[in-house]
Amino acid sequence: xxxxxxxxxxxxRAAVATVSLLVGTLAAVPVxxxxxxxxxxxxxxxxxxxxTDAAADQGAAADSTQVSAxxxxxxxDAAGLAAYAQAVSDPNSPHYGKYLSADQAQQRFGASKQQIxxxxxxxxxxxxxxxxxxxxxxxxxxxxxxxHTAFATTLHQFRKNGRTYHAPAxxxxxxxxxxxxxxxxxxxxxxxxxxxxQDTLPGPGxxxxxxxPFSSYFGxxxxxxxxxAYGSKIPYAxxxxxxxxxxxxxxxGKFTGKGVTVAxxxxxxSPTMAADAAQYAKNNGDQAYRKGxxxxxxxxxxxxxxxxxxxGWYGEESLDVEAVHAVAPDxxxxxxxxxxxNDPDLLDALNKVVDNHLxxxxxxxxxxxxxxxxxxxxxxxxxxxxxxxxQGIGFYFSSGDDGDEAANTGTKQIATPANSVWATAVGGTxxxxxxxxxxxxxxxxxxxxxxxxxxxxxxxxxxxxxxxxAGGGTSTSVKQPFYQRGIxxxxxxxxxxxxxxxxxxxxxxxxxxxxxxxxxxxxxxxxGSVSYDQYRIGGTxxxAxxxxxxxxxxxxxxxxxxxxxxxxxxERANSRVIHDVTDTPLGANHPIAQARVxxxxxxxxxxxxxxxxxxxxxxxxxxxxKGYDDVTGVGTPAPGxxxxxxxxxxx
Numbered sequence: 001x002x003x004x005x006x007x008x009x010x011x012x013r014a015a016v017a018t019v020s021l022l023v024g025t026l027a028a029v030p031v032x033x034x035x036x037x038x039x040x041x042x043x044x045x046x047x048x049x050x051x052t053d054a055a056a057d058q059g060a061a062a063d064s065t066q067v068s069a070x071x072x073x074x075x076x077d078a079a080g081l082a083a084y085a086q087a088v089s090d091p092n093s094p095h096y097g098k099y100l101s102a103d104q105a106q107q108r109f110g111a112s113k114q115q116i117x118x119x120x121x122x123x124x125x126x127x128x129x130x131x132x133x134x135x136x137x138x139x140x141x142x143x144x145x146x147x148h149t150a151f152a153t154t155l156h157q158f159r160k161n162g163r164t165y166h167a168p169a170x171x172x173x174x175x176x177x178x179x180x181x182x183x184x185x186x187x188x189x190x191x192x193x194x195x196x197x198q199d200t201l202p203g204p205g206x207x208x209x210x211x212x213p214f215s216s217y218f219g220x221x222x223x224x225x226x227x228x229a230y231g232s233k234i235p236y237a238x239x240x241x242x243x244x245x246x247x248x249x250x251x252x253g254k255f256t257g258k259g260v261t262v263a264x265x266x267x268x269x270s271p272t273m274a275a276d277a278a279q280y281a282k283n284n285g286d287q288a289y290r291k292g293x294x295x296x297x298x299x300x301x302x303x304x305x306x307x308x309x310x311x312g313w314y315g316e317e318s319l320d321v322e323a324v325h326a327v328a329p330d331x332x333x334x335x336x337x338x339x340x341x342n343d344p345d346l347l348d349a350l351n352k353v354v355d356n357h358l359x360x361x362x363x364x365x366x367x368x369x370x371x372x373x374x375x376x377x378x379x380x381x382x383x384x385x386x387x388x389x390x391q392g393i394g395f396y397f398s399s400g401d402d403g404d405e406a407a408n409t410g411t412k413q414i415a416t417p418a419n420s421v422w423a424t425a426v427g428g429t430x431x432x433x434x435x436x437x438x439x440x441x442x443x444x445x446x447x448x449x450x451x452x453x454x455x456x457x458x459x460x461x462x463x464x465x466x467x468x469x470a471g472g473g474t475s476t477s478v479k480q481p482f483y484q485r486g487i488x489x490x491x492x493x494x495x496x497x498x499x500x501x502x503x504x505x506x507x508x509x510x511x512x513x514x515x516x517x518x519x520x521x522x523x524x525x526x527x528g529s530v531s532y533d534q535y536r537i538g539g540t541x542x543x544a545x546x547x548x549x550x551x552x553x554x555x556x557x558x559x560x561x562x563x564x565x566x567x568x569x570x571e572r573a574n575s576r577v578i579h580d581v582t583d584t585p586l587g588a589n590h591p592i593a594q595a596r597v598x599x600x601x602x603x604x605x606x607x608x609x610x611x612x613x614x615x616x617x618x619x620x621x622x623x624x625x626k627g628y629d630d631v632t633g634v635g636t637p638a639p640g641x642x643x644x645x646x647x648x649x650x651x
Contacts, residue, residue, distance in 0.1 A: 041152055042179035046375020047172035048153075049189055051160050058157035061166040065144040065155055069187035070137040070344060071119060072380045073111035074180060081109045085389035085422065086482070089564040091571055091649065097560060099392035102357040109387065110135050115181040122178060126150030136351055137380075147188060155188070165191050183383060184376040186344070192307070199302050201268060203530065205311030207523035210536050211597045211609050214239035218432035218440060218515065223595040227458050229613045230591045237596040237614065240518025240536035241433060241510065242284050243326025248437035250327070250509065250550050251639035256287075257328025257552035263359035264321060264333065264545065265349045266366060267341040268305070269298055270314035272522040272532075273321060279532055280322050280520035287329035294321070295332075297352055299339040308341035318521040319537055320365055320545045326517075327549025334358050341366070343377050347384060350395070354388045360561040362388070362395045363548035365541035367415040369405055370475060378416065378477075385422035385564070392561030396548050398540035399427045399505040400471020403446060403620030407466060412621065414473045414504050421481035424565050425504035426544045427632050428470030428511025429581055429624075430592070430616040441585035443592055444631035445470040445512040445538075446619020452611040459613050463591070469619035470511055470540055471504070472630035478502035483570045488628050507569050508581065508632035509546040513538030514594050514614045517546075526603060550637050558645040568649070573634040574627060575651050577641040581632040583617035583624045592616040 075081065087095040100108065120130055120138055127146035132139040144155040144166075151172035157164050167189035174182045215221040219235045226233070241249075270276070274294060281288055302310070317335065324333055336352055339345040346366070353362055385395055397418040402408040418425035428445035450464030473495070480493050480500035493500040510516065516538030524530050555562050562568060572578055586592065593615045601607035617624070624631040 039152065040176050041173040042176045044151075044172045044174060044182060044184050044376070046379060047185055047188065048168050048170060049374050052156070052158045052167045052169065056158040056160065057169070058159060058164060061144050061155040061157050063143060063145040065166055066141065067144065067147055067155070067188060067190075068139070068141050069185055070139050071123065071185045072137045072183040072383065073115060073119065073135070074183040075109045075111050075383075076115075077109055078180075078183070081383075081386050081390065084109070085386040085564065088392070089389055090483075090567045097392070097563070099561060099563060100390050102355060102391060105387055105390050106135060106355075109390070111181070119178060119181055122175060123150055135355070151185065151188070153188075160191065165189055167191075184379045186374070186376045186380060199305040199310075201271065201302055202305060202311045204270075204272065204522045204524045205314055207525045207533065208535050208602050209533060209599060209604065210239070211599045211605070212236075212239075213597065217245070218434055220435070226452070226595050226611065227456070229459060229462060229593050234593045234595050234613065237514040237594045238516070238536070240516055240534070241431070242518060243286050243329070245433045245437050246327055246510065246517070246546060249431060249433050249439045250546070250637040251641055252327065252550070252553055253639075253642060255553035255556050255642050257331030257549065257556055260328065260361065260552040260555045261332040261334060261359040262324050262328065262548050262552050263336055263353045263362045264317070264324065265336050265338060265346065265353070265362065265364050266313050266317045266320065267308055267338045267346065268302060268310045268313045269296060269335065269337040270317050270521070273314075273317055273335065276318055276520050276522055276532060277321050277325065280534070281325065283520065283534065284326075284518060286326050289325070293332055295334050297334060297336045297358065299337060299345070299348070302339050303345070304340035304342060313341070315519070315521055315537070316365055316541060319517065319519045319541055320363055322519055323517055323542060323545040324363060324549045324552070327546055328552035331549070331552040347380055350384050354384055354391065354393060357391055357393070360393055360555060360563070361548050361551050362393060363545045364395060364417075365398045365544045367398055367400060367418055369409055370413045370416050370419055370477065371409065371411060373416040373419070373477070375477070378420070381417045382420055382422055385420055389422060389564040392563040394424060394551065394563050394565045395422070396424045396426055396544050396551070398471075398544045399425045401468050401539045401541075402471060403466065403469040404473050404622055405471065406620060412473055414475055415471045418471070418504050419475045419478050419502055421478060421502055422564060424547075424569065425506050425633070426540055426547045427472055427505030427508035428540045428543045429508050429632055429636060430512035431510035431515045432592075442579060442581045442636060443585055443617040444581060444583050444619050444622070444624025444629070446583070446617060446622065446631065447512060447514065448615040448618045449612050450615075462613065463615040463618070464613070466618070466620055467614070468513070468539075469622065470508065470543075470631050472622050473504070474630070475502040475504075481566070483567045487570050487573050487634070492628075492630055503630060505631075505633040506566055507547060507634055508636050509543040509550070511538050511540045511543040512616065514596060514616075517542050550642065553642045554645040557642050562645065568645075569634060571649055572641065572644065577638050577644045578635040579638045580626060580635045581624050582626060
C-alpha cells in the first residue's frame, strides 16, 4: 500500500444460475481467494509484501509495535461478482447492460450482517480493537502480539529504500471458517500510507504562468527569429487548447453529455474550485454552469496534508473539472474528495461513488508505479471496481507521465490502479488541431527537449533528452483480460515471459503539455497576493478527464450507462471510429517539433526565459505503432466514435 500522486506532482440484473456458469471463463481475470494452510486457517493472498525478502529482514519487531489495519470483506459471492461484472460489461454477452441498482448490488454481493458480525468477533477475540465498521471493511488497531494471534503471522523489521519498516514475515491468514468472508487485510506494514492526525487544508498553492509567444492552433505562429530545427522553421507551442477545439478533434458533434453525471476523485478539495470553474467557462467560451451542475462530496476531516502536498492537488482538481465540462458541457459533475492521497482514503472516495451510485463515469488522474502496489490493496481496488461494474459504473485512470518509468525508477513498469483489468487506462498523445478547429493528426505523447544554444544560433544536442511521455507497457502481476485477446500483440502481452499479461493503456487522448489544455486556478504569487490566472498544462491527467467527457457524450448517444467500457472500446479497435495513432503521422522523415519559451522562475520574466525545441513521438522505449500500442492503446476517439454507441456496434 502506498500514497498516490497526482500527475501535477509527478511532472507535469440477470439469472443467477446462468451467470454463475461464466466463472470458468475468467481465468485471466483473477479474484483474490484464500487458500487453506495448516492449522485450520486460510491464507489471505498478497498480504506478504514482495520487498520483505530474507536479505531485507532485520529481525522480529517488538510485541508492542502498534498497527492500524483494515480487514476488507469479500461479500456474499466473490467469484459470482467477477462473473457478473464481466457479463454485464461484455457486448457479446446476453446479460450486457443488465445492471443492478446500488441496493441490489449490496444485497446480492455485499457483505452480510452475519459475515460482519463473525469477522468482528474473531478480531476482538484476538485482542484487536475495532475502530470502525462499514459494508467494505472493519478497521482495527492493536499491537504485534494481537496481530500474531489474529492473523498467525509475526511482524519483522525490513529495510526498504534506505529506511526500516515493519511488515508480516509470513502471509496473513484467517480462520478457515471465515475464508469466504475475508477478502484481505491491509495496513500490517507501515510503509507510507497510514493517515496522519487531522489537518486543515492549506490555501492556494504557489502560482505558475506560461511565457509566450504561443500558437492558438497547431502551426499558427511560426518562430521566424529562432534557428531552424530539422531543416525548417518550427511553430511555437499551443497556448492551450480549449473545449471547442477538443470537442471538434474527438467528434463530439451535437452531443453535450446531457443527462449524464461524471464523478471526479482526487485528494483534498480546492476551496476556490466552484468559482474558478465558473470563471474559466466565462473566459474561454464554455457553457455557463447550471445551478447544481457542479457539486462536491467531502470527507468529515482531512489528514496527511503535508506528506501529500495538499495544495498541489488543487491544480489537478481544476484540470479535471474544467476539462470534463469543456468536453461535455451539459454533464453533471460531482467532485468526491479523498481525505488524503493515501490508498485507504482514495478507496473511501471511490466507494462513496459506488455505494451511492453518484455517477456512471469516474475520472481519476492519480496513480503510483506497479512496484509499489501490494496484492492486498489491489484486491480491495478490484472489488470496488467490480461492484461498480455491475451497477454500470466505469472507472478511468491516467496511465502515467514518465513513459516506461525506467528513467524515473530504474525499472520498466506500468501504473496502478490503471493496471487493473477492471479499470480503463488512458494513455496520451500530442494533438495537432489546425485552423478552424480541423483535426490534423496525433502522435504518441513522448517528448524530447533540446535547449537553445548559448549563442542563439542552434539547438544543443538536438533532438535532446526525454522530457516526459505517456505511461504504458506490460504488467508483471496482472494476467491478460479477455477483452485484450486478439487485439494486443504477443510481443507486448508476453514482453515479460511466456504468459500473456495485462497491457496498458486501453485508449488515449491529448496529453502532451506542448499541445495541452488551458486551465484556470486561483493561486498564490510571490508577493503574497492571491488571484485567479490561467496556464497550459498536460499529462495523462488531462487525457483521463477528456476521455471521461467523451464517454459522457457516448453515454448520451447510447441513452443508458456504458459501464465498464473496456470490452466496448476493444470492440471498436481497428475500426473507422478510432484514430489509429502512430509516432510518425507525417512520415518517418518529417519530425514534428515546436518551440517553447518558459519563464525561468515559473511566473514572470524577472528571472529570464528558457527557450527549447520539443520533438514529439519519442516515448522512452514505448512506441505508438499501427494497431494496438503501449502509448495510445487502441487509439483515440474519431468522428463517429460517440455516435457508434447509439446502436449495437457493427465495425
